[in-house]
Each structure stands twice: as C-alpha cells, then as structure tokens.
Amino acid sequence: MSTQIKAVQNHQGNSSVLRKLVWVSPLAMLVSAVANLGLYAVAGNLFPEVTAWSGAGAGQIVGANVVYLLIGTMVFALVARFSRRPARHYLVVATIGLLLSLALPIGAAFGYGAPGAPPASVATAVTLSLMHVASYALSVPMFNRLALN
Numbered sequence: 001m002s003t004q005i006k007a008v009q010n011h012q013g014n015s016s017v018l019r020k021l022v023w024v025s026p027l028a029m030l031v032s033a034v035a036n037l038g039l040y041a042v043a044g045n046l047f048p049e050v051t052a053w054s055g056a057g058a059g060q061i062v063g064a065n066v067v068y069l070l071i072g073t074m075v076f077a078l079v080a081r082f083s084r085r086p087a088r089h090y091l092v093v094a095t096i097g098l099l100l101s102l103a104l105p106i107g108a109a110f111g112y113g114a115p116g117a118p119p120a121s122v123a124t125a126v127t128l129s130l131m132h133v134a135s136y137a138l139s140v141p142m143f144n145r146l147a148l149n
Contacts, residue, residue: 017080020147025073027146028139033065035138036131043130047123055108055117056128068101069139076143087144098136105129 040061044051075093080086105128111119120128 017086017147018077021073021077021143024142024146025069028072028142029066029069031142032069032135032138033062035134036061036065039131039134040127043123043127047121047127049121050124050127053117053120053124055114055120056124061131065135068135072097072139072143076147080148087148090144091140094136094140098132101132102129105132 037058040050040056040058072094075097076086076090079090079093083089105120105125107113108117108120108128109122109125113120
C-alpha cells in the first residue's frame with residue numbers, strides 16, 4: 001500500500017496580483033464613479049440642496065473616486081505582497097480607511113469643506129457619506145475576489 005502526498009500552494013504570486021490589478025483597479029474606479037454619480041443624481045432630485053452645494057459636483061465626485069481607489073490599489077498591492085491572509089487584512093485596512101474618510105463629509109457639514117464653499121446641509125453630508133460607503137462596498141469585494149482569485 002502506498003500513499004501519495006501532494007503539496008498545494010494557496011499563496012498567489014505578487015506578480016499575478018499586480019497583473020490583475022491593472023484591470024481590476026480601473027474597473028473598480030469606473031463602477032464606483034458611475035454608482036456615486038447615480039446616487040448623487042437621485043439625492044439631488046430628492047433634496048435639491050445636494051446638487052446646489054458648491055463643494056461637490058460631478059467632476060469632483062469622479063476625481064475623488066479615482067484618487068481614493070488609486071490609494072486603495074496601492075494599499076492592496078502592499079497588503080497582498082506582505083500578508084499571509086491578504087483578503088482579510090485588506091478588509092480590515094479598507095474598513096479603517098472608510099471610517100477615516102467619513103471625516104471629510106462630516107467635516108463639510110460643520111463648515112470644513114472646500115475653500116469658499118458654505119457648510120454642507122445634513123442631506124448633502126449624508127449623501128457624501130453614502131458615496132464613500134458605496135465605493136467601499138463595491139471596490140473591496142472587487143479587489144478581493146478579482147485580484148486575489
């Protein structure tokens with residue numbers, strides 16, 4: 001009687017993850033930007049002060065999505081490179097990043113928004129916060145599922 005033992009390697013190479021990030025990252029940026037623009041339009045129809053606020057517009061929403069997710073891509077690449085459990089660790093780091101990023105829309109409601117812009121209304125601050133949550137909810141699973149698997 002003989003037994004065969006086969007070693008299976010579950011850890012994915014860093015170059016494979018980086019190659020996948022080349023297309024996953026722009027896809028996450030596009031999906032998040034479209035979702036946030038849709039959320040912004042719906043909120044603007046329900047509460048006109050959201051789209052009337054001078055501190056945010058379509059260009060700023062898309063630009064912020066690109067910048068935040070570019071930072072998220074770099075953090076994901078680092079976590080995937082150095083972590084034994086990159087999906088779990090990236091989820092933790094991204095959640096901390098989300099909580100920190102919520103300071104910006106909340107601060108805008110207290111008058112710490114864009115220079116020269118009036119304080120954001122509660123509806124505007126809630127909408128901006130929901131945009132952060134939507135980007136997180138869309139991009140984190142995309143990175144973990146599409147770039148790691």
